[in-house]
Amino acid sequence: MRESALFDRNTIAEIQRAAREGIYDIRGFGAKRRVPHFDDLLFLGASMSRYPLEGYRERCDTDVTVGARHAAKPLHLDIPITIAGMSFGALSAPAKEALGRGASEVGTSTTTGDGGMTPEEREHSRTLVYQLLPSRYGMNPDDLRKADAIEIVVGQGAKPGGGGMLLGQKISDRVAEMRDLPKGIDQRSACRHPDWTGPDDLEIKIHELREITDWQKPIFIKVGATRPYFDTALAVKAGADAVVLDGMQGGTAATQEVFIEHVGIPTLAAIRPAVDALQDLDVHREVQLIVSGGIRSGADAAKALALGADAVSIGVAALIALGDNAPELDADYAEIGSAAGFYDDWHEGRDPAGISTQDDELAARFDPELGGRRLANYLRTMVLEAQTLARACGKSHLHNLEPEDLVALTLEASAMARVPLAGTTWIPGA
């Protein structure tokens, strides 16, 4: 028997599923296909011509200020790893609380999502970024003023050009009330904003938000990675204080599989063009670049920073730290036709970990204090890893990492990250 490389078992299963159900597959998580990523880069470390820093003695700072371009109250974060936008609705209230607890413990920010701000989330988040999405579910000026920053979501990496999706199973009474929708319907939110079209209007929209909040709050623009040079330049022109750039590996609570796997460009390919735009406009480090989409470790974070990002953001990794896909739940996953390590049906609301659900009984299985501690542990580990790499490169701040510290393992990664292929001086296309 010979398995086809073209019609592999996943492909065959998908054709069979489509023939059976007559509709595209919807799922959570992010892209599962292999694309060029930070794994394809290596740090060079110090050598004869570079001094390293002592691992346990010499400082390697990690703080970052976001939003000082126009906002009276920029964010001062202790670490350059933030928690990406995830909605109450997609996640349970205790899971949102845990994200706030974990982030606050290590001095970083968390972000609301397509569903408004919950009091639990505000209370447990020292620094909370409030998203303004096309749906405007739960949007109100009181929460806008309670927020520490505002993030205008133009797109996300999992589905650039797509709107939000929350299926009926997860529209509980509380979610329905917050979103002004009937209970139990399939909620498909708009993919374009209702009151602005294009960057010229967006500039006026940002001006309005600044007026409403008396020029206190930093305003971010989040885009899915597609045309990062132009999107970043237009975001700067529209008046953003920071640009959030989400690569195609970025997570989602519910999106068509075809969208997740076939739209947008890899995070690795998006960073350099975005940094080019900031440098061309002479605002690199003045307008912060926050990169997300497949950040899993301190190494990933350090590599993104070395390519010019000011901070990174995590979503899927944060949920895994909370307890998503935990091996001790394997029997529960088996009951709903999945397995620990594979579970991605976050849209169904049957999450045995109590994270991606609106079922009270399932949500009660999740302990927000424990989840918060686990997230804080994970974030601390990521920071220690990034510092280890930065010190090895002789850097006293994570922001001092630079492309010169990196080489690539593959031609693709070399061309995308614009660092030489390891052992050569060659950068394809340079």
Next chain:
Amino acid sequence: MTPLRELNAALHGPEPEQHWCVLNPRGAHALAAGIDAAIEVEIDGHAGYYCAGMNKLATVRVHGNAGVGLAENIMSGRVVVDGSASQSAGATGHGGLVVIRGDASARAGISMKGVDIVVQGSVGHMSAFMAQKGRLVVLGDAGEALGDSIYEARLYVRGQVAGLGADCVEKEMRDEHRAELAELLDEAEVDADASDFRRYGSARKLYNFHVDNAGAY
């Protein structure tokens, strides 16, 4: 000329004056945006984008025309425009009342979430797109694709409707609807007979995805 920032900062102050007059607005954007007090603001001329955006409690009157996103995301209070309004008037509004004495353009009441909007003239295409809650009243005509993908908002139109959007249907006008419409017209200080209107709303066929409806999306 008072700079816009100074005006809005004063309107947001802890105890703002009860009555304000904005002279020579010259189409400025974000005029009287973000007020959170039961005050009255008169704008003597044309307003730009997002006039009275996210308004709470205040009454804002525009003695002229208004640009894109009039009273967007309004929470409560009242916004009255003597002239016409551009696109997305009352977009995503959660509450309060928006009255436009002239016409409104495309996407009036887009994604409305509880606001009441009364337009004495006509509205453009895609008005009440994805309208979730609240009422849109149009004394004139409505453009193409009225109420496309509408949820629970109620639409009342006196004139012609060029076309209904996906899942939007005409519904029976019962006494309760005539009563609520009469009350709303009264509140908007509009002289019209509620029994001259037709009612439109959601057929609720697209509330849960079914592959047989795929052609409607």
